[in-house]
Amino acid sequence: MTESPAARLQQLFEGHRLTPTQRRIAHSMVRRAADVPFLSSVELAEAAGVSQPSVTRFAVALGFDGYPALRRHLRDVVPPGSEPAGDLPNEYQQAVLAEIENLRHLAELLADPAPVVRAGGLLAASRPLPVLGLRAAAAQARGFAYFAAKVHPDVRLLDEGGSLLADRIEDARHAGASALLCFALPRHPREVVEALTHARTAGLTVVTVADSAFAPVAGHSDLLIPAAVGTGLSFDTACAPMLLGRVLLEAMCDELPGAQARLEQFDARAAARGLFVD
Template sequence: MPSPQQARAQASAITSGKTAPETGAAPMSQLRALFDGPRLSPGHRRIAQYLIEHITEAAFLSITDLAERVGVSQPSVTRFATAVGFSGYPALRERLQSIALSVLGSTPSTPAEHRSNELQAAVDAEIENLENLRRDFADPDQVIEVGRALSRSTPLTVLGLRISGSLAEYFAYAARRVHPDVRVVTRGGSVAYDALLQSRAAGGTWLLAFAMPRQAQETLTALRVARSAGLRVALVTDLGLGPLADEADIVFATGTGSRLVFDSYAAPGLMAAALLQAMTDADPERTQGRLEEYEQIADQHQFFLKD
């Protein structure tokens, strides 16, 4: 089975016209194949979802009518067509019409069924991401090594800007249970640079960064600041190549779910948990002592509901 990067490259080749979609595939599978490869913005995904749910009608709409139905501008539709590998909307509509005619000649389905299939397809895509991660974990040495390094870095800084902030917050919240000084950075610009420089000045040696699509320019700048300050960088992202990866010492490439309007992060979340596990195993005595101390404080102040 291809890696997430290989799968994206193959899908991108399909949508750009370099490789035709599988002719024997079901019409709806052909339609989804058009939109799987590109890394679409949330606005573009709305257009893709509308086309999937209303293909037999939408394929014959003018660009003006389609934009009005989806609630976007006409330039957005044109940019969407380009993003999925076509020269413009007329070329995309021609391809959509051939798929729509195939749908009309097959067993009828309802928009509700299309939506249900899209949700199932999103789950299937995440299962594939997890399967790829499982194969990566067949050799866990790199995860273990980085977990030890993160455990030794005091302070340990965790970076996640824009939508990646949720993963950074999750990791930092758990890491504080087993590490004495974890600093999380979820604001970009000079605030991030100041935090990174302070972390290095305080003795920190590593930065753990999360960068999910769509990667922010300010994340790239922050990584460069961290590297220039002398911090080593471990990066959890969706691609093993690119400008962000070029600024990292270690890259953990994990696929993200991109079937829905907004990405889902089953595999990156599991990668974060695996790095946390490696940190706890790096210093078992400190881990146990800090966890027991935290449980005592939690009981004393009634942080959690009783079972």
């Protein structure tokens, strides 16, 4: 079966870390796969709703000298008169299918539970337990901390950068913390790398959930467990890192003797207060 122009374009973008603006250009190209080899940089910029210099930078990010070189390549990739197949998944479906594939890879990784079990023990033993996540990873850290606080006696969420971040890490260490859990997702803030360096210098064992085993935080982590992010939309999707966070939460619960009792106490208080409507 002959590949469609859209599929060929997708292959061109694979393996490149593109900014949200560059992804908008890529998505616009896929939607107009049959026409894009004949568009000027100005026309492509207008179609994508970006500036013309952004199109030039996009071409360079793909490894070309500039947009003219990219367009010449596209004329080979997408020959005249070719039309995209009508039964191919659209870009939204492709994003979902890519996330399903990321979850499959995570399931394969978890066939060896030893790293997760080790991480669960480290997190359970830390009193307090600092949980770090900045910018794109803040939501992952916040979600973990919300549920972890129901079973762990002292969880400290670190989801804001700035000069106070190092102070809060030191405060946790002085209060008895032995480990720090970090969620690190692209684009990786420099502050996260600096914070992990500071945490290890202070004597904390760093457990990290990152998008890749080769992420910039890898050299600053004692135990890193990867979970890929989806890159098919303008902004990354992070289903696999979120699920890995819940897996780590489960492993931590297994190492906390009083976890079930704390959950039952919370449920009783919630019922007494009428906290939930269901």
